[in-house]
Amino acid sequence: MTDLIHIDNLSKHFKILNRHQGMAGAIRDLFSTDFRTVKAVDGISFDIQPGEIVGYIGPNGAGKSTTIKMMTGILKPTEGTIQVNGHAPYSNRIRQAQIMGVVFGQRSQLWWDLPVIESFKILKEIYKVDKQTFDEHMGLFSRLVGLDKLYTQQVRTLSLGQRMLCDISASFLHNPQVVFLDEPTIGLDISIKAKIRSVIQELNRTRNTTIILTTHDLGDVEALCHRIIIIDKGRILYDGDIKKVNALFGAYRTLKLQIEDFNDSTLSVLQKKLDGKFGKKGGIAVASTEDFWTDVTIDQARTPLSDVLNFVMSNFPVYDVRIVEIAMENVVRKVYDGALG
Amino acid sequence: MKHVRTYWAILRGSMITGLVYRFGFIFTILGNVVYLFVAYFLWHSIYRNSTTLHGLTFNEAFIYVALGSTVFILLKTYAEWSISREINDGKIAVYLTKPLDYQLYWLANNLGFTVTNLVAITVPTVLLLIFVFKVSIPLGPGLLFFPLSLVMAFLISFNIDYAVGLAAFYTESTWGLSMTKEIIVTVLSGALLPLQFFPDAIQKVLLWLPFQTIYYTPLTMIAKPDQGWGVFISMIGVQFAWTVASFVLTRLFYVQAIKVLRVSGG
């Protein structure tokens, strides 16, 4: 099968004005020609096959959206090759736009003041979608996300979750070959997140649409992707099966505890008791990162989190508990440390 | 007075912001220079057949109009647009949680832009007037009152903008309101034409309105400063009364308007 997206040694450099501080700096900047070059993307290569869902992740400023902008034809690369469906995206923007769908998490691309159905009717005309395909797709969206119940509502009156579901539906309306989803679950609560993930999965399955997902939420990646590409400082750190990366963040959870009468010895006492209960190889580490919070990091592959929680609750005077997933920055740090060797 | 530092920080911030957009800054100056030339030709043409009109010589009328456009740039801070946008999108709630007075916050913010412009616009304008247009700057007691008058003009103008901005609590249609205010202030204040040019009956009405204190008062002090002290003292008195009135009225309006937010939740 041919690659849908082919990227080879791709780079994008920007020139940025160096700004100075304070009032004197602001006046100096008026006349400044002091530019520096930033390598937002610095020689990346990968191929994506039709029908794949790829997680494209990395910390802020890693070069994610610069890559997406090159794939969507907004930015012209400084160096290297990029082809989507056999064409350089920037060479013919209108032709390429016809085969793409794009969703930006925080900004709706629907018509703000119009009822939802009118936005879809306009999109039908813009993408020259025939009536049969349109009806078929609208039926599909109604089944999947209950779109028909939102038809008469103005886009600006929708809740964030409803709006996202509408935006995602809209991006699939013209049967694109590839859909770019940028932070599709940002700012949403857990139940809506789950809903959105299942809708994305369903659309990918029924339409065999390639999906490129950028996100800060590792839960999205875990739920949707088989393949993950991690980028940092413009370079690719990892490209491969998600299962290996999963071990870094999927299996680990951190239990945050507030323990009454917290003192210098609390941490060591807790560690000793946990080791005594679950054994030295239980994969449990105790640390304190912020005032009054005790962090217990647990490798769920070895010890169930619920067991640890029960044990701690019944043996210590705990008055507050939080469970957090490992952060994107920690994953990237671990990859740097050679965890994927 | 211990809050002065807070508002000074806001003022300084907006001055720096004004400088950051460096090209924009140059265009503001350029725009004013072009306007000065156009005004020069227009008024030259108006004075083609007469040496004085309504007691004003060409020299005086041109100083009035030229500095009028400069003062216009200084006073036009578009505060009403920013304030109404903040109210409509609910961002005002953020300010209400801070230990800030909303009116003074915006006053400081606008003053920053005005101070930046004061230096950048006024200096080239005055140089241009003297060296290119060969205008002779008249001297007289009016000049002494000008700085104070300009400050009060700024305050009155700001308070009108602020009130229009607050109207956003009641209606989303601030475009029409801002536009109408803009045109009323511009025409009735004597920003485009000295009040002397208006027919007598209209002039009498205009002198009773607050708008003339924004442009006509300070501009008269600098364009025709060689009048008696009494003239200027009474002008300043009227202006002071309007300044106080504008603060009292906007404060009362704010108290009323904020109730809408408290009741309906914005």
Next chain:
Amino acid sequence: MQTLLRYFRLYFLIEAQYIKARMQYRADFIISSIGMFFTSLATLAVFWVLFQSIPNLAGWNFMEMVFIYAFYMIAISPMQILFDQVWWLRYDVQLGTFLKYYFRPLNMMFYYLSERFDLKGLTQLALGVVLLIYASIKLGIHWGPLNVLLLLAVLFGASLVLISIVTIASCSAFWITNSFPVLNLAWKLREFSPYPMSIFDGAFRFVFTFLLPIGFIAFFPAQLFLRPQEVSPLIYFTPLVGIGLFALTYWIWMLGVNQYTGTGS
């Protein structure tokens, strides 16, 4: 041709919906129209006040100025009604919301302009037409079919000249982000276009005729109907001037769109 028809259809589809949605804010529409009405009349009021003190301005009497001003109001209406969205370009560029316009298989300028249809501009247009008729009657201008055709042709050109100047100014946002002072300058220049060009000295007349051709927005073309015998034949080319400038505008727009990279990463 087919593409053109498709774009027309799309434009009507989008604007019809847009107007329907705007109609929900009826108060806004009414107050805006009133604001527009006063704004349009303000300059005329200033002219009127001025003409209380002088018999004519560089040889042009008050009613002739009314005619020129009415022509001006009609000529600037298409900018107001169809191109009002360009005022928002600087926000969209600054906030990065401009990005979304790249993602549709549509001409970007068309897609961007279709976002807004300014109803209150219709007030200005109507007022302009009424004033033009009024001044024509007062001045005894005869309107034959040829003259009407000529009027429509030069109005078309004059509109494009203004649209081009303002849109180019707005496009500066692609390079300098805050294009407001540039836009403001262009907007201010527009207001000088009804003044008799003869009040300016040679250098300025040259600039306003050839470099920033605001003379073509109102004074020159309006002269064709007031004093045709005094007019330079060059003025008959107003439509071509408009079309040429608009082509330049489109080229600059594309240049800006291609180099705009969006804020934030």
